[in-house]
Amino acid sequence: MTGAEASYDVHEIPDLTLECGATLRPARIAYQTHGTLNADRSNAVLYPTWYSGRHWDNEWLLGPGMALDPDRWFVIVPNMLGNGLSSSPSNTPPPYDRARFPRISVRDNVAAQHRLLTEVFGIETLPLVLGWSMGAGQTYQWAVSHPEMVQRMLPFCGSSRTSPHNRVFLEGVRAALTADGAFRGGWYPDDAWPITGLRAAARVYAGWGFSQAFYRDETWRELGHTSLEDFLIGFWEGFFLDGRDPNNLLTMLDTWWHGDVGTTPGFASTEAALGSIRARAIVMPAQKDLYFPPEDEEWAVGHIPGAELRVIPGTWGHFAGGGDNPVDTAFIDAAVRELLDQPPAA
Amino acid sequence: MTGAEASYDVHEIPDLTLECGATLRPARIAYQTHGTLNADRSNAVLYPTWYSGRHWDNEWLLGPGMALDPDRWFVIVPNMLGNGLSSSPSNTPPPYDRARFPRISVRDNVAAQHRLLTEVFGIETLPLVLGWSMGAGQTYQWAVSHPEMVQRMLPFCGSSRTSPHNRVFLEGVRAALTADGAFRGGWYPDDAWPITGLRAAARVYAGWGFSQAFYRDETWRELGHTSLEDFLIGFWEGFFLDGRDPNNLLTMLDTWWHGDVGTTPGFASTEAALGSIRARAIVMPAQKDLYFPPEDEEWAVGHIPGAELRVIPGTWGHFAGGGDNPVDTAFIDAAVRELLDQPPAA
Numbered sequence: 001m002t003g004a005e006a007s008y009d010v011h012e013i014p015d016l017t018l019e020c021g022a023t024l025r026p027a028r029i030a031y032q033t034h035g036t037l038n039a040d041r042s043n044a045v046l047y048p049t050w051y052s053g054r055h056w057d058n059e060w061l062l063g064p065g066m067a068l069d070p071d072r073w074f075v076i077v078p079n080m081l082g083n084g085l086s087s088s089p090s091n092t093p094p095p096y097d098r099a100r101f102p103r104i105s106v107r108d109n110v111a112a113q114h115r116l117l118t119e120v121f122g123i124e125t126l127p128l129v130l131g132w133s134m135g136a137g138q139t140y141q142w143a144v145s146h147p148e149m150v151q152r153m154l155p156f157c158g159s160s161r162t163s164p165h166n167r168v169f170l171e172g173v174r175a176a177l178t179a180d181g182a183f184r185g186g187w188y189p190d191d192a193w194p195i196t197g198l199r200a201a202a203r204v205y206a207g208w209g210f211s212q213a214f215y216r217d218e219t220w221r222e223l224g225h226t227s228l229e230d231f232l233i234g235f236w237e238g239f240f241l242d243g244r245d246p247n248n249l250l251t252m253l254d255t256w257w258h259g260d261v262g263t264t265p266g267f268a269s270t271e272a273a274l275g276s277i278r279a280r281a282i283v284m285p286a287q288k289d290l291y292f293p294p295e296d297e298e299w300a301v302g303h304i305p306g307a308e309l310r311v312i313p314g315t316w317g318h319f320a321g322g323g324d325n326p327v328d329t330a331f332i333d334a335a336v337r338e339l340l341d342q343p344p345a346a
Numbered sequence: 347m348t349g350a351e352a353s354y355d356v357h358e359i360p361d362l363t364l365e366c367g368a369t370l371r372p373a374r375i376a377y378q379t380h381g382t383l384n385a386d387r388s389n390a391v392l393y394p395t396w397y398s399g400r401h402w403d404n405e406w407l408l409g410p411g412m413a414l415d416p417d418r419w420f421v422i423v424p425n426m427l428g429n430g431l432s433s434s435p436s437n438t439p440p441p442y443d444r445a446r447f448p449r450i451s452v453r454d455n456v457a458a459q460h461r462l463l464t465e466v467f468g469i470e471t472l473p474l475v476l477g478w479s480m481g482a483g484q485t486y487q488w489a490v491s492h493p494e495m496v497q498r499m500l501p502f503c504g505s506s507r508t509s510p511h512n513r514v515f516l517e518g519v520r521a522a523l524t525a526d527g528a529f530r531g532g533w534y535p536d537d538a539w540p541i542t543g544l545r546a547a548a549r550v551y552a553g554w555g556f557s558q559a560f561y562r563d564e565t566w567r568e569l570g571h572t573s574l575e576d577f578l579i580g581f582w583e584g585f586f587l588d589g590r591d592p593n594n595l596l597t598m599l600d601t602w603w604h605g606d607v608g609t610t611p612g613f614a615s616t617e618a619a620l621g622s623i624r625a626r627a628i629v630m631p632a633q634k635d636l637y638f639p640p641e642d643e644e645w646a647v648g649h650i651p652g653a654e655l656r657v658i659p660g661t662w663g664h665f666a667g668g669g670d671n672p673v674d675t676a677f678i679d680a681a682v683r684e685l686l687d688q689p690p691a692a
Contacts, residue, residue, distance in 0.1 A: 164574055165561035168553040171578060175546035176522035200521035204550050207514040212639050215511035228510055232517060290636065293558050 022102035035070030060323030082251035089247035099186025151344035161260035211288035368448035381416030406669030428597035435593035445532025497690035557634035
């Protein structure tokens, strides 16, 4: 079974001390696996989630005949902290509930996932880590924090550090969401969410998620929408109103905002952290991604030994990596296959 | 004298019937002139304002030794309807006040400006119409509505019709501004503006106004700001809080949203309207403008007989045309000079 109805597992970490100094007692990491871990535990692929994504939102890149075929690979999809399934403002009891949920870093996510992989599965090697958007950010951090484990990496439509412009984009989303007085500093009642703010955040996000050309060409028709306004309401507002708790969104936004492998203890700079990566890498920005532009990833690739930059062509912008466009999906799937066919060392 | 303290004039039109069917009784067009109209009234340049801009915000492109030298040219800067100086929600008495202020089209602005030019100055020929952003939109509309008058046109960082993506960007600004409950459907008291919504709109706008590279390179330091957050507050929030009435902003936003020379009566399409332009044209998008991308202007130029596309290089994005960067100012000034030196017919 797939989708939201499929069963999934939760790994409970009795206490997880976060970089900010707070400790979640316990931290819960929700995850789903596909396929079977082989006897020598050498076929595990880690595929973290993106901003507000859930494990089932990654299923589009998995399946029989695809590069990530569950017959061959054991794919683990861990839900990001704050996404509503793993420990989040919405599901953590007082005193760390809701607006008091602590700040979560990308490295906190990687640390929790590392405990999941080692404590539950005894995994010591990852043939591949990959992810879209914030999933790409986690991929980069995995390669920097655990070079002994990560053999290959394929971050798509993301970055190793959140650029200043990307932060400004996020500021707009945050400001729109919290401008609604119903937000009440995060202490909105369960039956009185700041719906106007969520809808505003959705409209702000809409201009960034897809490219100018995507809108010019009315490519949203391929997603079944019937007018621009129908796309803004049906896709974007619907997206943000689909059970996405505002405090959860702000927790993940904060994680995103602060992402930077260069702040990993022991490294003096982002360049140094990138230079330490030993995984074979194909880095895939999307040609018209407005907040993870290819030029930023070109810069990153220049610092990773042996890494390849492979731009996803077309007009879907950031959502080239979202699984909604079959052409982009085929392009990414081909790169995953190629990377997995290569020897681990670059 | 220059700036906000300089005196300016107001032309009162006893009744101006708008495209939406409402009539302003009267409509008031605030304007400022630079230089002296010559005896045969052949040296007038029209330079309309941009989204929320006031006449003094256009002064950077005027001056002794510049292409638009007031010693030679009679430059008229009309304030856009809705900008707070010309008839606007903030200054119109009931019943058309505030949230009831009528919808204003780009053509309504051109019609009011045409009456100003003909009734006050007896001008029949415009050697040049130019403008930034929404000023570019008015420039296009002038060239389509009055081909007998407009000899040359230089729209920069704008468009002949507002693209779908541009509309989505505007939706985000509008949603952020109005998400603040203090907006009260536009009926906020004078002493209780929706400040949170204005600040949110400012933050949404911030990501669009300048390019990714502008933020990456911290080019805001050239504007005297000391950190990214200082730029967001000092420049952007300060911009939106500088007396910019929310209803005024929404009136101009609506004007912008609906801009399209192709809806001019008598034309079947935007292409046909562009094809009717007789003015000699240099069209100047900015290389990294995120909401008026060069590809859209390349398309427009392809439909204007004899028009030249001249992209403003660099990283300032939309604000390449705002007058804050001396390099861009020199580039635009040179184009104005070149265009004015050419004969009127393309």
